[in-house]
Amino acid sequence: MRAGASLAGAGLGLRRGLIAALQSxxxxxxxxxxxxxxxWIGVGGRLGRALRAFTERHRFACHGLSLSLGGPAPLDETLLVRIRRFMDMHGIADYSEHLSWCNDGGHLYDLLPLPFTGEMVHHVAARIRRTQDILGRRIAVENSSYYAVPHAEMSEAEFINAVLAEADCELLLDVNNVYVNSINHRYDAHAFIDALPVGCTAWIHVAGHYNEASDLIVDTHGAPVIDPVWALLEHAYARFGSVPTMVERDFNLPPLDELFVEVGRIRLLQAACADGARRRHA
Known part of the structure; x- marks a missing residue:
């Protein structure tokens, strides 16, 4: 199944802190x-029942945190089997993971960057293909935010393109990560998006961040989406079409209505993109 095939429109990251507000x-x-x-794997009781109620009424996607696709430790196939059971149980078709690593004999607290090399392309692509075999699904990989480059034989966009081609997977495009990296590593965010292949983007993330300094942004998912990120999302729609898109907010959770406003803004941009496409083909 194509990653993102069951998704459409504008979405929101489900966090436990939102459940009570969503229920009411x-x-x-x-x-x-x-x-x-x-x-959520293995969670029962009140929270487990609440999740089941949501997955029975709404479309869902899974976004992994700890598979460590680029890491040196063996791929955690036991975790993948548990994820597949969880997805099958809740009727979830779509899965994504970060193009990064976070495990080498123990789980680390952050998603660490990969060297942009041919050797790493082969390493990651093989692990993605194995992941897809175990999950029985084509997955999407997310471009990560990073604060240092271990080694680079190619650009970040070239690295991503090579992984997508060799692994036969799709892209979860995090537009905020593109913006964060463009400031921290001084590149053109619009040109970066233009360098990505058309037809490979399964869905998109937008989020907020923290400005540590004028030339250093920290990807936090703890603030509202800012105007330059919204503008970059419009640019992504112009290139890829109105791809399913969701808001990530991990902490400093605002009232639910404020998150709904951001979800609504996604929907407006998608409608404008679709309307523009209709006019061009009229």
Whole structure:
């Protein structure tokens, strides 16, 4: 199954801190939710029942946190089997993971960058193909934010393109990560998006961040999406079409209505993109 095939419209990351508000909301103007399976596998009781109620009524995607696709430790196939069972149990078709690493004999606290080399392309692509075999699904990989480059034989965009081609997987495009990296590593964010292949983007993330300094941004998912990121999302739609897109907010959770406003802004941009496409083909 194509990654993102069951998704459409504008989505929101499901966090435990949002559940009570969502349960009492008179309406939920969200087309799909995304969750991290590691945070929910084996959860029962009240929270387990709440999740089941949501997955029975709404479309969901899974976004992994700990598979460490680029890491040196053996791929955690036991975790993948558990993820597949979880996805099958909840009727979830779509899975993504970060193009990074976070495990070498023990789980690390951050998603660490990969060297942009041919050797790493082969390493990651082989692990992605194995992941797809175990999950029985074509997956998407996310471009990560990073603060140092271990080694580079090619550009980040070239590295991503090579992984997508060799692994036969799709892209989860994090537009905020593109913006963060463009400031921290001084490149043109629009040109970066233009360098990515058309037809490979399964879905898109937008999020907020923290400005540590004028030339250093930290990807936090703890603030509202800013105007330059919205503008970059418009640029992505112009290149890839109105791809399913969701808001990530991990902490400093605002009232639910504020998140719904951001979800609604995604929907407006998608509608404008679709309308522009219709006019061009009229």
């Amino acid at each position: 909301a008179p309406s939920i103007p969200v087309d799909f939710f995304e969750l991290a399976p590691e945070n």
